[in-house]
Amino acid sequence: MDAVRLHAGRDVLRVVWLPGSDLLRGTCHCGATHVAEGPVEVWEWLLAHPTGHSAPSTPAPSGAGAVAGSDGVAASDAVAPADAVASADVRVAR
Numbered sequence: 001m002d003a004v005r006l007h008a009g010r011d012v013l014r015v016v017w018l019p020g021s022d023l024l025r026g027t028c029h030c031g032a033t034h035v036a037e038g039p040v041e042v043w044e045w046l047l048a049h050p051t052g053h054s055a056p057s058t059p060a061p062s063g064a065g066a067v068a069g070s071d072g073v074a075a076s077d078a079v080a081p082a083d084a085v086a087s088a089d090v091r092v093a094r
Contacts, residue, residue: 013046015039 014027018035026034026042034045 015042015046 012029016025016027017023018025022037023035024037024039024042026036026046028046028049032049034042034049036042036045
């Protein structure tokens with residue numbers, strides 16, 4: 001399966017199913033993550049988490065030496081893993 005480019009930006013929240021488990025990982029635009037068993041808990045955290053902060057003002061570096069987010073992926077290099085079964089990117093209107 002080919003890698004899929006994911007949306008990026010200040011208004012993008014991401015939920016990914018973690019293969020081999022019953023867990024979902026939510027990722028905020030700032031790179032913070034939260035893992036939970038159900039979609040309601042993940043979405044409640046995602047929708048509450050961004051309050052009071054904003055995305056970095058400079059783009060994240062890519063390539064060699066890039067600083068990865070808390071999930072180990074540099075924000076500018078966000079690609080859906082080949083083994084990911086489900087992923088949802090949602091743009092949030094503010």
